[in-house]
Amino acid sequence: AQKVTQAQTEISVVEKEDVTLDCVYETRDTTYYLFWYKQPPSGELVFLIRRNSFDEQNEISGRYSWNFQKSTSSFNFTITASQVVDSAVYFCALSAALGGSEKLVFGKGMKLTVNP
Amino acid sequence: GAGVSQTPSNKVTEKGKYVELRCDPISGHTALYWYRQSLGQGPEFLIYFQGTGAADDSGLPNDRFFAVRPEGSVSTLKIQRTERGDSAVYLCASSLLWPNTEAFFGQGTRLTVV
Numbered sequence: 001a002q003k004v005t006q007a008q009t010e011i012s013v014v015e016k017e018d019v020t021l022d023c024v025y026e027t028r029d030t031t032y033y034l035f036w037y038k039q040p041p042s043g044e045l046v047f048l049i050r051r052n053s054f055d056e057q058n059e060i061s062g063r064y065s066w067n068f069q070k071s072t073s074s075f076n077f078t079i080t081a082s083q084v085v086d087s088a089v090y091f092c093a094l095s096a097a098l099g100g101s102e103k104l105v106f107g108k109g110m111k112l113t114v115n116p
Numbered sequence: 117g118a119g120v121s122q123t124p125s126n127k128v129t130e131k132g133k134y135v136e137l138r139c140d141p142i143s144g145h146t147a148l149y150w151y152r153q154s155l156g157q158g159p160e161f162l163i164y165f166q167g168t169g170a171a172d173d174s175g176l177p178n179d180r181f182f183a184v185r186p187e188g189s190v191s192t193l194k195i196q197r198t199e200r201g202d203s204a205v206y207l208c209a210s211s212l213l214w215p216n217t218e219a220f221f222g223q224g225t226r227l228t229v230v
Contacts, residue, residue, distance in 0.1 A: 004158075035218075043205065045159070045221035091158050103149065103172060104219070106158030 002027045004094050006107035013082055014115050021077040021110050023092030029053075034068065034075045035093040035104065045091070051075065082114045118142065120222035122208050128228045129198055137193040137225045141210030148191050149219060150183055151207040159207055165191060198229045 003026040013019050025034065036048040049059065051068050059066045063080045079086055089111045093104040121140040129135050141148050146167055151159035161175040168188045176182070180198075185191040195202055205226050209219040 037221075042223060044223045045207065045209075047218040047220070050218055093158075102147070103161040103164055103175070104151075104159070105161070108156070108158050 002029075002032075002094050002096070002105045004092050004105055004107035006092055006110050008110045009108070010111045010113070012113040012115065015084060016081050017114075018078060018080050019082055019112065019114075021079075021090050021092075021112070023075045023077065023107060025073050025075065025092070025094045027094060027096070029096045031096075033095045035095070036066070036075075036077050037091045037093060037106075039089040039091060039109070041088070048077075079112075082112075084114050084116055087112060087114045120208055120210050120220050122206075122222035122225050124225060125223065126226045126228075128230060131198060131200060131229055133198055135195050135198055135227065137195075137206050137227070139191045139193070139208030139210075139222060141189065141191070141208070142220055143189075145210035145212055145220075146188070147211045147219075148185060149209040149211075150191070150193050151209065153205045153207055153224070155204075162193070162206075195227075198227075200229045203227055203229045 005024045007022055032053045034051045038046045038048055049066055056068050056070055065078045067076045089109045091109045092107045095102055095104050120142055123138045148165040150162040152162055153159040163170055163176055163183045164172040165185045168185055180196045183193045205224040207221055207224045209221045211219040
């Protein structure tokens with residue numbers, strides 16, 4: 001069975017602080033995909049990143065960076081110099097890459113509040 | 117618009133009634149997903165369509181839930197004999213060649229069963 005754990009439920013920071021969102025996953029699949037989604041107050045899930053299990057290179061996109069470590073089954077997300085607009089609920093998710101349904105298994109989410 | 121459209125945005129119904137929730141995917145997207153999100157939780161998978169057929173309906177909680185996609189585009193999620201526990205936000209997503217591209221989500225339908 002697949003499982004995604006986001007141990008932090010809520011974090012509050014002051015603007016310009018760096019913040020890291022933790023994600024730990026469980027899967028028996030050797031090939032899988034990991035994702036991060038952002039859910040602002042409007043409710044729509046916004047795709048941030050997809051990572052293949054064979055690609056452990058860290059990725060940076062502007063103020064966002066992701067650290068994928070297969071050895072610890074973690075896929076952590078860091079926001080550098082946070083801004084008020086980063087306030088949202090962030091979800092980590094996992095999907096099997098082969099063998100049928102491409103459904104996403106989500107963590108419970110982490111609510112980030114960035115205060116001015 | 118160009119995104120995934122879900123109607124209605126809000127639905128209040130009485131316990132025991134039947135409801136239909138509609139999803140208009142992005143044009144040309146062959147894959148369509150329904151998820152349910154309860155308060156304070158992550159979305160939970162319900163059903164996945166590839167074209168007109170349900171490729172995976174393992175997430176449907178019981179036989180009161182049913183979904184169709186007769187022409188491979190618009191999908192309807194149907195809930196019979198609604199219960200208060202069905203109250204949640206129902207999210208629809210569509211994608212091209214999953215998982216080679218991301219799924220785009222609609223804003224959801226908030227269902228409240230009173």
